[in-house]
Amino acid sequence: MHLQPKDVGWIEVICGPMFSGKTEELIRRLKRAKIARQKVVIFKPSIDKRYHKKKIVSHSAQELDSIAVRNSKDIIRLVPLGTEVVGIDEAQFFDNGIVKVAQHLADSGIRVIIAGLDLDYKANPFGPMPILMCKAEYVTKNLAICVKCGNPASFTQRVSGGEKQILLGAMDSYEARCRKCFKPYVDN
Ligand code: ADP
Ligand code: ZN
Numbered sequence: 001m002h003l004q005p006k007d008v009g010w011i012e013v014i015c016g017p018m019f020s021g022k023t024e025e026l027i028r029r030l031k032r033a034k035i036a037r038q039k040v041v042i043f044k045p046s047i048d049k050r051y052h053k054k055k056i057v058s059h060s061a062q063e064l065d066s067i068a069v070r071n072s073k074d075i076i077r078l079v080p081l082g083t084e085v086v087g088i089d090e091a092q093f094f095d096n097g098i099v100k101v102a103q104h105l106a107d108s109g110i111r112v113i114i115a116g117l118d119l120d121y122k123a124n125p126f127g128p129m130p131i132l133m134c135k136a137e138y139v140t141k142n143l144a145i146c147v148k149c150g151n152p153a154s155f156t157q158r159v160s161g162g163e164k165q166i167l168l169g170a171m172d173s174y175e176a177r178c179r180k181c182f183k184p185y186v187d188n
Contacts, residue, residue: 009106013091013133015118016142017156019176022115023058025142026087029113030064033085042066042087043075045094047168056089059171072097076104083110091116092126093166099131120165121158121174121185144176155182163187 012029014022033040044056046068057063066087067078072094079086086105091098091114105112118133118141120126133139146153153176161173163185177183 007109009109010111010138011102011106011132011136012111012113012138012140013129013136014113014115014140014142015129015133017117017119017144017154017176018174019059020142020144020153021058021060022117022142023056023089024060024062025140026089026113026115027056027058027062027064030085030087033111038084039080039082040085040087041079041083042089043069043078044089046070047093047166056087071095072101075101079105079110085111085113088112088114089116091132092118092120092129094128096128096131098128099135102132103135117156119154119156121156121167122165123155123182123184126165146178146181147175148177148181151178151180153178153181155179157182158185 014025016022030040042064044066053068055063056066069075102112114132116129117126118129143152143154155177157175157177158173159175161167167173
């Protein structure tokens with residue numbers, strides 16, 4: 001249980017593998033802020049068009065309206081005056097500039113909630129996520145369920161689709177796996 005911060009901004013990061021409920025948790029926090037009548041705006045990188053161009057959508061089909069931006073710089077420009085909470089989904093796909101953007105927003109008194117994959121399919125840190133996690137006041141790491149054995153899963157296993165770090169629109173190419181069942185992917 002944290003003390004409730006007053007008259008100050010901060011950064012929250014929600015990380016973990018695919019299917020661990022990051023988007024669900026982001027949506028939960030943002031919906032609660034909306035219920036509290038706070039002014040909320042949500043961003044996602046425009047390369048993530050898997051479910052919907054203008055919404056963030058969880059694997060469990062929950063959704064909220066969002067603004068798709070090409071790069072981190074666009075975010076500052078698009079935050080309306082009076083915004084109290086900024087949500088950012090799929091932050092691993094942003095450039096490193098997202099770190100400065102998050103800090104600038106938090107310094108301006110805004111609560112910034114960021115969701116993203118901490119590890120890529122090779123189990124290496126993904127994009128700006130490690131820095132965001134260091135700079136955040138609050139970090140939540142979610143685990144999924146290993147599809148092989150039912151243990152808690154912290155890895156995203158690629159099961160098809162080649163060796164590029166970013167493989168979009170290919171949900172079937174990934175599975176949540178535990179440490180025991182995760183096997184570095186080899187393209188055949
Ligand atoms: P993330 O944003 O971390 O990819 P989502 O919030 O989009 O996750 O989706 C989480 C939901 O995915 C869960 O509530 C559950 O309904 C579903 N799901 C599918 N496969 C799994 C799995 N292997 N482990 C846990 N949840 C799963
Ligand atoms: Zn397992």
